[in-house]
Amino acid sequence: MSKVVLTVDDSRTMRDMLKAALSSAGYSVVQAEDGMHGLEVLAGVRPDVIITDINMPRLDGFGFIEGVRKEGPNRAVPILVLSTESHIEKKNRARSAGATGWIIKPFDPVKLVDAVRRVAA
């Protein structure tokens, strides 16, 4: 059975790109459109890895990560943050919210899959 990756991003373009990159590497992809939606989706899905954007309506990436880490069966799922900034402050922020790692946009599909593999048990 292939590994499941949940991608949370409000941009359709980005969701499509993630899906294209991950699917071709053999992952099955579940999508959510913002943090709130992501938490709703997680109620019914046990992904192996979560990839989330930071800037999103309703609930941003930081809030989403905190929500995931707070409780529930998905508490320990590795979470990769997609960020356009490689800003050290932003990384710290993501890290303190409980992110496992980060990917800088625009991403290279190979590096993306590498990063996913690197955190997926």
Added chain:
Amino acid sequence: MDTMAAIKQTFFQECEDQLVELETGLLAIEKGDHDPETVNAVFRAVHSIKGGAGAFNLGDLVHFAHIFESAMELVRTGKLMPTVPVVKTMLRAADVLADLVREARDGKRYDPSRSAVITAELTALAPPPAVEAEPFADFDFTPVMVDLSDFADLGGPAAPTGFRIGFTPRADLYAKGNETAILLREVERLGATVVTCDTSAVPLIDALDPEGAYLSWTVELDTDRDEAAVREIFDFVEWDSTLTIEPLGAPAAHPATPPDAEDGDPPVAPPTVASSRESGTPVPEAAPTPAAGSDKATVATAQATIRVDLDRVDRLIDLVGELVINQAMLAERVTEAGLARVSAVATGLDELEQLTREIQDSVMAIRAQPVKSVFQRMPRLVREVAAQVGKSVRLVTEGEATEVDKTVIERLSDPLTHMIRNAIDHGLESPEARLASGKAEEGLVRLTALHRSGRIVIEVADDGAGINRPRVRQIAVDRGLLSPDAKLSDEEIDNLIFLPGFSTAKMVSDISGRGVGMDVVKRSIQALGGRITIASRPGQGSSFTMSLPLTLAVLDGMVVTVAGQTLVIPLTAIVETLLPRASTVHSFGGSARVIGVRDSFIPLVDVGQVLEYRHEAADPKSGIALLVEAEGGTRSALLVDAIQGQRQVVIKSLEANYGRVPGIAAATILGDGRVALILDVDAVVSGSRTDQTTPDFSFALAG
């Protein structure tokens, strides 16, 4: 790669949505909306465009979006107040961004000088912070390769022998979903490893925290890769662990002291550890509100939408059209078969008709869209035109949510653009003239949409000087469109501006110009089955009112017979029907006739003659007159032979299937399977006028 091309297309579609969001948000802010979510939405729009553009290597777009985003970021964090000048700058930046997106989409090279001014203004608002000046991966426009390691530059070429890695994770590392086993697996990919685990810190079972971290590892890696490659593996975990990497052969430092799960500050800690511990506690001010009850409400109210290929919708509409025709045919067969009106078949058929209608309405509703998509393009137009002609203009829009068929919306854009340009360029006076006549310096252009009796009415009004009638008349005479001694009412003079050839390069500045006159506007409105009227009051302004059908697919019509032909007359045009009597019809001049209706005389138009079905005038007494209201509210009576009935017909384009016929708007298929032509009432009425009155005064026979 095909997928990428498809995603790129998605990206540009999404950009359009985001540009709309951007402009709407900025306009809301301009009006004093200080809701942080509005600012956030604006920021996100720019941010998303930048993100996507980066993925497709659209350097110019990324560059500009980045500058724009930096300025937005200041507003978002409260460091820059969104004052009117600031928002105005941002609106113009949004315009430039829109241009950049479109040119990137069309594969054109953007001329950087066009964005230079606005770039400078934005930069003045938001001086790029020092850190931004560093060449960040996403800010450097070479392809998408991004190094995941911050520390790549630290590891110079290393001895090819390998490394000794000391690694002691802390509990936080596991809490964030990292896993030592995976890290070790990754290390193994670099070369042969010898791993030893130090379990000396593991406490007895009753003191053991199940989520604590008590182990430390030493890995001897034999690799020809450099230290950076090794560091990269630990990139995500470096802050939640103690990591030492030293070349093999160097004296073995004692591996990291087995730590206390909570508080192990190891002696060889990298300098970053301290800050990691600080940031280990959530920063309260920045902590976003987690899922709360109020957010649930948002979920409920958010309208779920899907995007559907337009072809599928159109196919459905076609099919429903066929269904309507088929249902009509069936009804006729039933009538022919002589079944009683109360029979079960007839009742069932009535229900079928009801259902068909409902299906049709629902399908049409899929194509219906709010006029907002056109209206929201106008603020930008107004800004640009106002700047070009040096006038100060405020645009007020109303009824943006009014829905109308998508095709109508698409084809509305050009005429509307032209009318608004016209209103600003010709309608509004210069600021000085306005002040002199006691008006506010800022001119007002009002754009309104509303539904009225099954049609959509769109009005463009200005509070300018109104139409200069003597001048318009003079121009028409000069152009040879009007004989100097013709007597015209005010309304007729206003309508002169719709004459082909009225506006020429001399009076059309490059604003209203583009080689399009009001005659073209009128023709494109007519092509949509609409009409346009002017109302103008000297000193108070002019308003142009367009009335358009809500859909181009169906029409309620009166089916009539003229000279043996079956014609359909749009019901919206018909005011009443009359039985002409000999005493009420009066002839004058050549073939011209009028009919007395109550206390006024109305021109009687012989449809058979206008359409050249017959040459002799029909006998009014043997026919029926339909009182119709044409554009501008002028009334005429159409003389037909007989009325067959009233029904909804599915419009089939005559132009697409055959060709343009003057006086005919379209065609339809009737219940008996025969084709019937749909009359273009305005064209027939003005066509009859052309024949009988001033030949100079010729309106376009558009249809």
